[in-house]
Amino acid sequence: MLRLVDISLKLGNFSLRNISFDVKRGEYVVLLGPTGTGKTVLLETIAGLYHPDSGNIYLKDLDVTRFPPETRHLGVVYQDYALFPHLTVHANIAFGLKLMGKTDRDVRNAVSKMAHFLDIDHILDRRPRLLSGGERQRVALARALILKPYMLLLDEPLSALDRLTRDRLRRELKRIHGEIGVSILHITHDLSEAFFLADRLIIMKDGAVIQEGNPEETLRHPGNRFVAELLGIENFIPAKIGPGGQVFLEGLGTSDPPLFSSEPGEKVKKIYLTIPGWAIDLFPAKDNGAYLSQVNMRVVGLNHTEAYMEIELEHERGARLSTTLSWREVTMLPTPIESGKIIKVGLLKEGTYWVPGD
Amino acid sequence: MIPFSGRKSFRFAFSGLGVILIILIAVPLLRMILSADPEVMRSTIADREVMASIFLTLRCALWATIACAILGIPLAYLLARWNFPGKSLVQGLVDIPVMIPHTAAGIALLMVYGRNFFLGKTLNEIGLDFVGTETGISLAMAYVSLPFLVNAAKDGFLAIDPKLERVARTLGASPWQAFFRVSIPLAWRSILSGSIMMWARGISEFGAVIILAYHPMTAPILIWERFQAYGLKYAKPVAVLLILLCLLIFALLRWLAEPKKET
Numbered sequence: 001m002l003r004l005v006d007i008s009l010k011l012g013n014f015s016l017r018n019i020s021f022d023v024k025r026g027e028y029v030v031l032l033g034p035t036g037t038g039k040t041v042l043l044e045t046i047a048g049l050y051h052p053d054s055g056n057i058y059l060k061d062l063d064v065t066r067f068p069p070e071t072r073h074l075g076v077v078y079q080d081y082a083l084f085p086h087l088t089v090h091a092n093i094a095f096g097l098k099l100m101g102k103t104d105r106d107v108r109n110a111v112s113k114m115a116h117f118l119d120i121d122h123i124l125d126r127r128p129r130l131l132s133g134g135e136r137q138r139v140a141l142a143r144a145l146i147l148k149p150y151m152l153l154l155d156e157p158l159s160a161l162d163r164l165t166r167d168r169l170r171r172e173l174k175r176i177h178g179e180i181g182v183s184i185l186h187i188t189h190d191l192s193e194a195f196f197l198a199d200r201l202i203i204m205k206d207g208a209v210i211q212e213g214n215p216e217e218t219l220r221h222p223g224n225r226f227v228a229e230l231l232g233i234e235n236f237i238p239a240k241i242g243p244g245g246q247v248f249l250e251g252l253g254t255s256d257p258p259l260f261s262s263e264p265g266e267k268v269k270k271i272y273l274t275i276p277g278w279a280i281d282l283f284p285a286k287d288n289g290a291y292l293s294q295v296n297m298r299v300v301g302l303n304h305t306e307a308y309m310e311i312e313l314e315h316e317r318g319a320r321l322s323t324t325l326s327w328r329e330v331t332m333l334p335t336p337i338e339s340g341k342i343i344k345v346g347l348l349k350e351g352t353y354w355v356p357g358d
Numbered sequence: 359m360i361p362f363s364g365r366k367s368f369r370f371a372f373s374g375l376g377v378i379l380i381i382l383i384a385v386p387l388l389r390m391i392l393s394a395d396p397e398v399m400r401s402t403i404a405d406r407e408v409m410a411s412i413f414l415t416l417r418c419a420l421w422a423t424i425a426c427a428i429l430g431i432p433l434a435y436l437l438a439r440w441n442f443p444g445k446s447l448v449q450g451l452v453d454i455p456v457m458i459p460h461t462a463a464g465i466a467l468l469m470v471y472g473r474n475f476f477l478g479k480t481l482n483e484i485g486l487d488f489v490g491t492e493t494g495i496s497l498a499m500a501y502v503s504l505p506f507l508v509n510a511a512k513d514g515f516l517a518i519d520p521k522l523e524r525v526a527r528t529l530g531a532s533p534w535q536a537f538f539r540v541s542i543p544l545a546w547r548s549i550l551s552g553s554i555m556m557w558a559r560g561i562s563e564f565g566a567v568i569i570l571a572y573h574p575m576t577a578p579i580l581i582w583e584r585f586q587a588y589g590l591k592y593a594k595p596v597a598v599l600l601i602l603l604c605l606l607i608f609a610l611l612r613w614l615a616e617p618k619k620e621t
Contacts, residue, residue, distance in 0.1 A: 070530045074528060
């Protein structure tokens with residue numbers, strides 16, 4: 001559907017560097033990256049609002065690199081939705097159809113059908129100013145979808161919403177994608193949003209794509225520490241690789257040389273072990289080979305939120321780990337956890353991976 | 359009512375200073391209007407020369423405003439949206455006419471559009487004469503008052519989120535359609551109020567106009583001439599009439615440009 005080949009663009013403080021990726025028909029691709037990394041500029045470049053300095057953009061195998069935005073047939077939804085404040089919701093949704101010269105009757109029919117699909121029938125006469133964030137987002141989606149675009153480009157479409165609305169609307173996005181089957185490129189800095197929605201993840205940093213793949217695979221095998229951190233992994237244990245390929249964990253005492261599904265190359269001497277929170281087992285069962293290592297660690301911090309408890313652990317040699325337990329899991333612990341207590345901790349092989357050290 | 363919290367002394371001082379200024383503005387106007395003799399006013403309205411001159415003034419200022427709207431709104435849009443080398447120079451140039459003495463502006467205009475310069479001479483040959491004509495009056499008015507329109511329109515465009523125009527483009531609008539269906543409808547209040555300011559400024563223009571065209575006589579020049587030739591008594595009724603007419607028109611236009619409350 002969409003193919004970017006080696007796109008570069010310098011625009012004020014932002015620059016895009018040699019970006020290549022594609023979005024297949026009907027695919028939901030999420031572009032994940034920290035704020036200020038040029039994601040919006042990339043999206044606007046795809047939409048035709050900027051022309052790249054070099055590289056090519058193909059839409060349905062047609063080179064549209066130099067096409068103006070109005071000929072590209074892409075739907076854009078911005079973070080703040082950019083609804084036309086001088087028009088009613090109905091006129092906002094009808095904007096594109098009117099430009100195409102559709103008759104009033106066709107426009108009315110199409111708008112009411114779309115409004116019904118997105119459950120906004122009751123607000124068609126209102127002005128955008130008077131709408132809630134969730135309603136605005138539906139209107140912006142309706143305005144784009146009504147033109148049956150080749151693709152939807154969503155720029156942080158959920159970031160401006162409160163949490164409840166956000167959770168509802170991301171399910172709604174999934175439903176829309178499922179029912180209409182439109183290809184979607186969705187940019188966000190929100191990890192759970194990305195995992196919730198993405199068929200495929202593309203990770204961007206400083207104007208360049210640094211990793212892409214399906215979400216589970218990416219989470220399991222982050223290419224470097226930046227990606228791992230972006231994916232929410234908090235635990236990095238420095239390790240050295242010995243001449244025989246053994247791994248020595250610093251700060252966590254001795255350990256059997258673990259085997260990885262993909263070995264660090266010969267040249268990599270220093271790595272970080274990445275340990276997602278869920279791979280940290282408190283009060284582990286007897287070692288049956290599932291563990292990379294079992295160590296004693298001191299509880300140095302307990303933080304509570306409404307849904308879970310965060311536990312910070314420290315090894316006597318200095319390594320620090322953190323993990324979270326749901327309240328349900330907390331009640332099921334064999335002995336209660338208190339700050340200062342030393343407990344046994346198992347690091348599951350499953351989930352533990354390595355990234356190259358800097 | 360705007361909620362106003364704070365020390366009484368603060369409120370008192372600010373209100374006091376504000377009131378002084380309001381008095382300074384209002385008293386001369388009120389004194390002039392109230393002292394007008396109804397009989398003299400009636401005869402002034404019946405005075406053909408006076409009415410002709412007032413309508414001439416309104417008309418010339420209107421033409422100046424329309425011409426500047428056509429040329430100035432695109433410039434205002436450029437200044438609001440695009441960065442280009444020399445932009446601040448262009449911006450400065452637009453502001454110059456309000457800075458310089460208007461008689462000086464009139465002389466500068468005369469030097470270009472008078473018959474001693476090739477431009478004035480060429481335009482004269484194709485039938486456009488600026489000295490002592492309505493065209494000349496409009497030109498003088500336009501020159502000294504265009505910053506009001508351009509700057510107001512520019513502020514209007516600046517207040518529009520550029521994303522609105524971009525979204526319009528992705529919905530199939532050409533740059534022209536995006537401009538006329540999104541930018542103009544969102545900026546029209548600013549453009550209208552800038553136009554009103556420019557028109558008002560044009561009507562009151564004296565210095566630049568008198569140098570380019572003493573005749574036909576605009577109202578400000580007529581007032582000045584009557585004051586010179588016959589004294590205050592004869593200048594006053596014309597001035598009162600002009601002020602009343604202007605107040606009426608501007609009140610009406612202001613009301614039009616005012617955002618209406620939505621129900």
